[in-house]
Amino acid sequence: MLARGIAVFVLTAGxxxxxxxxxxxxxxxxxxxxxAVVVPTRTLPPPKDESGRDKTLAAFFVKFKxxxxxxxxxxxxxxxxxxxxxxxxxxxxxxxFFTAWGLGDRDASVYAVISQILSLNGAWVDDQFCGPYVxx
Numbered sequence: 150m151l152a153r154g155i156a157v158f159v160l161t162a163g164x165x166x167x168x169x170x171x172x173x174x175x176x177x178x179x180x181x182x183x184x185a186v187v188v189p190t191r192t193l194p195p196p197k198d199e200s201g202r203d204k205t206l207a208a209f210f211v212k213f214k215x216x217x218x219x220x221x222x223x224x225x226x227x228x229x230x231x232x233x234x235x236x237x238x239x240x241x242x243x244x245x246f247f248t249a250w251g252l253g254d255r256d257a258s259v260y261a262v263i264s265q266i267l268s269l270n271g272a273w274v275d276d277q278f279c280g281p282y283v284x285x
Contacts, residue, residue: 196270199278206278210267217264222252225259 201207216224226243234241235249246252250259271280 197272198270199272200270200280202273203278214264214267217260217267220255220257220260222247222255226252 200210213228216228226247229243229246231243232241233243233246235245237245237249240249251257252259266281269281271278273279
């Protein structure tokens with residue numbers, strides 16, 4: 150839908166531009182403002198967080214957010230899957246995560262990045278919770 154709206158905007162803007170150029174050729178000395186282009190917009194409802202539907206998941210998120218707030222490196226590492234895929238080359242595992250995110254530094258950016266991701270909403274699809282995927 151967004152692509153369609155953008156296409157309509159571009160097409161409309163192109164027509165307005167062509168009309169303005171045509172008027173300019175007929176009356177080169179007349180200065181007229183281009184007509185305003187109104188692009189219809191659709192207001193979407195605010196995202197809904199469905200993580201509370203599962204009490205275990207909700208409790209995990211509360212604990213995880215607390216670990217991030219305290220910047221507790223050891224607790225963070227213990228909450229990761231032992232075979233976590235770091236996403237860089239063939240790096241996987243908790244040690245690779247530690248290295249890739251620079252967890253030797255108390256102010257490593259990973260705390261803010263994961264906190265921001267957790268602040269976004271997620272929804273249940275069938276029996277699986279789907280949180281936003283954010284490429285960092």
